[in-house]
Amino acid sequence: MIELNNISKTFNKGKPNQVVALDGVTLHIQQGEFVVIVGSNGSGKTTMLNMLAGTVSPDFGSVLIDGKYVTKLPDYKRSKWVARIFQNPLTGTAAELSILDNFRLAALRTKNKGLTVGKTENFKNLVRDKIATLGMGLEDKTEQPIGTLSGGQRQALTLLMSIMDDCKILLLDEPTAALDPRSAALVMRTANELIKQYNLTALLVTHNLKDAGSYGSRIVQMSEGRILKDIATEEKYKLKQNDLFEWFG
C-alpha cells in the first residue's frame, strides 16, 4: 500500500543550518497495517509523514501509494487517499461552524461535487449515524458550533470526518499530545476502532510509551533520519515497557 524507497531529505542545503532530516529511508507498509513510529526529537518522524502527505518532497528516492508513483504529487492531490490528524484539536476544524458544517467542509475537500455536497437529508443522517458510533452522545448536537466541544470530543470528530470518504491512509502525528490523559485515551481508542472498522493503513507518531506499546501491529524506531529498528506483530507484543523506553532515546 505504501512504499518509501531510499528517501533522503536535507533542509537548508549548503547553509550553516543545514539539517539531514531523512537519510536513505526505506519503508514498505502493507494495506491494513498500523505502524507506530517512535524516536527522539528531530529524528525525522514528522518529515516522513510529510513525505506521505505530500507537503514535503524528497531530494532522492520515491514514494508509491497503492502502486502509484506519487513522489511529485502535491498534498491536495493525495488528500482523497491520505487523511492526517495533528497534535492540536483546533487544527482541521472551524470552531465557529457547526459539527455538521465541519463535516460538509470535509466532504467538499475530497469530493468533486461543488457546493451542494452535504446539503441533503441523506448526508445529515449519515453524519448523525457515524457520530453515534463514537458513543459520545454527540449525534444530537450536530447543529452546535464545534468550538464548544472539549478537545477530546473535537479530536474524535476530526478523526471521523477525515476518514469518512474514500481515505485509505491515516497519518496520526502525536494526535493526543495536547489532551488530558482521559481525552487522550478516548481519542486513541477511537482511532484504533476506526482503523479496524475502515481497514485503514495507519501511521502513528507518538512520544507516549504506553500508546506505543498498546497500539499498532508494527513499531519503527527512528534516529538521525534513519530507521534503526522495525518490529512486526508477534515480536511487538513481546516488547516490555522497559525495552520500549530505550527506543525513545
Ligand SMILES: Nc1ncnc2c1ncn2[C@@H]1O[C@H](COP(=O)(O)OP(=O)(O)OP(=O)(O)O)[C@@H](O)[C@H]1O
Ligand atoms: N521545514 C523545515 N525546515 C528546516 N528544517 C526542518 C524542517 N522540517 C524539519 N526540519 C528539521 O529536520 C529534522 C527532523 O525534523 P522532524 O520534525 O521530522 O523530527 P521529529 O522526529 O518529528 O521530531 P519531534 O519528535 O520533535 O516532532 C529536525 O532537525 C528539524 O529541525
